[in-house]
Amino acid sequence: MIIENQAMVTDAVVDAVSRTEDPRLREILLALVRHLHGFVREVRLTEREFQEAARIVAAIGQKTTASHNEAVLMAGSLGVSSLVCLLNNGNSGQTETQANLLGPFWRDDQPPSASGDTLVRSPTPGPGLAVRVAIEDANGRPVAGAEVDVWHSSPEGLYENQDPTQAEMNLRGRFVSDQAGRFHFRSVKPAGYPIPIDGPVGELVKATRRHNFRPAHLHFMIYKPGFKTLISQIYSPDDEHIDSDVQFGVTRALIGDYVRHDEPAPEPDFGTPWYSLDQRFVLVSGDARRPVAPIRAKAAAEAS
Numbered sequence: 001m002i003i004e005n006q007a008m009v010t011d012a013v014v015d016a017v018s019r020t021e022d023p024r025l026r027e028i029l030l031a032l033v034r035h036l037h038g039f040v041r042e043v044r045l046t047e048r049e050f051q052e053a054a055r056i057v058a059a060i061g062q063k064t065t066a067s068h069n070e071a072v073l074m075a076g077s078l079g080v081s082s083l084v085c086l087l088n089n090g091n092s093g094q095t096e097t098q099a100n101l102l103g104p105f106w107r108d109d110q111p112p113s114a115s116g117d118t119l120v121r122s123p124t125p126g127p128g129l130a131v132r133v134a135i136e137d138a139n140g141r142p143v144a145g146a147e148v149d150v151w152h153s154s155p156e157g158l159y160e161n162q163d164p165t166q167a168e169m170n171l172r173g174r175f176v177s178d179q180a181g182r183f184h185f186r187s188v189k190p191a192g193y194p195i196p197i198d199g200p201v202g203e204l205v206k207a208t209r210r211h212n213f214r215p216a217h218l219h220f221m222i223y224k225p226g227f228k229t230l231i232s233q234i235y236s237p238d239d240e241h242i243d244s245d246v247q248f249g250v251t252r253a254l255i256g257d258y259v260r261h262d263e264p265a266p267e268p269d270f271g272t273p274w275y276s277l278d279q280r281f282v283l284v285s286g287d288a289r290r291p292v293a294p295i296r297a298k299a300a301a302e303a304s
């Protein structure tokens with residue numbers, strides 16, 4: 001069609017994408033066009049602002065490397081990641097869920113670990129943390145043989161892939177639950193951390209006068225055929241940013257019972273104070289599928 005006015009642009013695009021063969025893709029594209037055009041009309045986007053928007057989208061891609069994913073960070077900073085997670089879990093958003101954001105730091109080659117192992121693979125100062133995990137199905141029966149990835153930041157707030165001073169795969173492991181659905185491990189207590197603000201996400205955070213911290217947490221991914229892969233995070237309630245996460249990830253179901261201990265620890269490599277966490281996860285039946293890893297290398301490896 002020959003476009004005669006601004007309203008007709010939307011009609012023309014809707015007409016064009018209506019020919020999409022795949023029904024789900026057609027549904028998504030039609031809604032995308034409707035909302036995108038509605039957004040432009042609502043804010044009466046200027047030409048200069050449109051050029052700026054194109055620059056930001058391009059910068060998100062340019063900022064993304066093998067060890068950093070600006071797109072995931074932006075989705076989190078706008079609450080989209082949380083919304084997608086909550087709409088797709090907990091009985092389609094009706095009930096509480098242990099599902100949470102994947103985040104930008106999972107690696108799909110987490111090192112195999114035995115129950116009782118430590119995640120500390122190079123000197124990492126900080127309070128010791130002893131974690132015991134139990135995995136059940138929806139009927140409370142233990143789930144044996146589940147592969148559980150664990151990863152977290154250091155007490156300085158850096159993941160190993162961001163920090164050349166940490167050993168490859170420091171504070172990462174992949175465990176398998178035993179016949180009782182359990183395993184345990186040792187590590188150091190993670191700290192909250194600032195998300196990087198040297199790119200478009202930083203521009204957003206600064207413009208909206210927000211801090212750029214995530215509260216301290218452990219990441220878990222639980223994989224077993226027959227169950228929906230559970231991606232979770234367990235947050236530490238003593239973190240000052242527990243109720244103002246820059247990635248909008250903290251839900252009540254995910255605040256962990258981290259217990260501080262001032263008595264000597266049973267583990268010889270722990271000083272005082274040290275912490276413990278008993279964590280139970282419930283799997284629901286569904287598709288077992290690991291996601292595409294948002295990163296695949298350490299920053300140092302990428303530079304060489």
Ligand SMILES: [Fe+2]
Pocket residue numbers: 103105152153217219
């Ligand atoms: Fe994280």
